[in-house]
Amino acid sequence: MFLIAEDYGFPYSQVQGFMASYCAKGGRVVKKAWVPLGTKDYSSVIAGIPPDVDALVVVLGGSDAVNFLNQAEQAGVDKPFIGGSITVDQTVLNYKGKKRESLLGTASAGPMADGIDTPAWKKFVADYKAAFPQGFPSPSLFAYLYYINTQAVLLGLDAVKGDLSDNQSKLKAALAKLEFDGPAGHIKLDENRNAIGDTYITEVAKAPDGGFLQTR
Numbered sequence: 001m002f003l004i005a006e007d008y009g010f011p012y013s014q015v016q017g018f019m020a021s022y023c024a025k026g027g028r029v030v031k032k033a034w035v036p037l038g039t040k041d042y043s044s045v046i047a048g049i050p051p052d053v054d055a056l057v058v059v060l061g062g063s064d065a066v067n068f069l070n071q072a073e074q075a076g077v078d079k080p081f082i083g084g085s086i087t088v089d090q091t092v093l094n095y096k097g098k099k100r101e102s103l104l105g106t107a108s109a110g111p112m113a114d115g116i117d118t119p120a121w122k123k124f125v126a127d128y129k130a131a132f133p134q135g136f137p138s139p140s141l142f143a144y145l146y147y148i149n150t151q152a153v154l155l156g157l158d159a160v161k162g163d164l165s166d167n168q169s170k171l172k173a174a175l176a177k178l179e180f181d182g183p184a185g186h187i188k189l190d191e192n193r194n195a196i197g198d199t200y201i202t203e204v205a206k207a208p209d210g211g212f213l214q215t216r
Helices: 009-024 043-047 062-074 098-103 119-131 141-159 165-176
Strands: 002-006 031-035 056-059 081-083 107-110 180-182 185-189 200-206 212-215
Touching (some): 002 009, 009 056, 062 098, 081 098, 141 180
Parallel strands (some): 002 056, 056 081, 081 107
Antiparallel strands (some): 107 200, 180 185, 200 212
């Protein structure tokens, strides 16, 4: 594998999670390119992709992902992708460049998937579309994460009846033991206060209307 990722904390965790399992199974990431947020010119990165790698691990989001995909298409990059969760998010899947087609079949993993077939997820999608009729066909990863983070805070505040005294000690204690069902599954914190929730293995596919979705 060849890896390209943005140079900050969130991609670090995604890369670490991927490499821990991939390398344990005998896989090799032969070269890494860490790029600053907001990178516009990927020519030197693309030129440095080894010709004999099997695939590219791409952990770029938003305009960074779009810029890389367009320039990779122009340079004739024909390797399959494994995407970070931000690379196959609706914020990227809805751009209109030709290289978007190369994302079809891209495997990824994350805390949600466009194709979840549960009443809770379907209600969340319907509520999102009602609130943002000009938004994406399905809520983005960012919309989902902001929603469950806000939901957790509101549940915590309810549990302590809004008591933020003593440096929010009661709220912090309530959040540490809080568990609830979000639109994409059950959520709680571990002993280090890292979130534990469902993880979905996904593949980018084309919807009947021509849009792109993460299917389970």
